[in-house]
Amino acid sequence: MPSAPDPSFDPARAGHLVAAHGHNRILGARFLGYGPDWAELAIDWREELVGDEATGVLASGPIIALMDMATGMAVWVRRGVFRPQATLDLRVDYLRGAKLGATVIGRGECYRITRRIAFVRGQAHDGDPADPIAHVAGTFMFTDVE
């Protein structure tokens, strides 16, 4: 059975912890906030994250990592428990390049949960949520369910 919500689970604390670890830390990920089924994170523009030196546009890799993180956190927030899960797939549509020097904000939403799978979607923007730079859709698998 899926794990029951854990009353001691604090999404903000978990979000800050996850953002400060390993690859997320290297990206400079910051946890911004959450709601019943969503979580929001940001990465600031840095020279090291550039994918095209001629234009200074961020590489697509940091954006996919940001959205993997934001959608994954949305699953924990919706379940109300911090349990192991693995990304099954993630599709990213790159709508346009992020503005030079702009902070990229990623908002992930978990819109459906089954016994073993969570379905997620999200958008990334660089200041105006109505003018997104990327759209994502993906699935996570709970690794603690037989």
Add this chain to the structure above:
Amino acid sequence: MTLALPPYARLLGVTVECAGDGPPRFLMPYGVAVMGRPGFLHGGAIAGLLEIAAIGTLMAALEGEAAARIKPVTVTVDFMRGGRERDTFAAAAISRLGARIANVEAFAWQEDRARPIAAARMNLMLGREYDTSLSPAG
């Protein structure tokens, strides 16, 4: 042949080997920069490596077209096995190289190339410049 990797690739520690006529092979060493949950690589780092491999392989194929610009349009990543705390390799194959769009598939593996840990399909937009003097239509 040498392939210039972007700053983001250097941040991940990715290097590339171009041996003979085959497609380039990319290496992402294990380190704190690619760590995810304890004991595993970060999915975002694996996806980053796959994108670097796809774009790098495309750049190698477009070698000589200095003005060719590459813009990712979509990427779909399948995560097939958890990446463990060891070196990760990646290579890509170009399914179709057109005038405006390239379709590229990339794979990542660790100890056994036949057991990929992740794969990506990428569609990229190209800004290729043609020598129109060669074309009767101009």
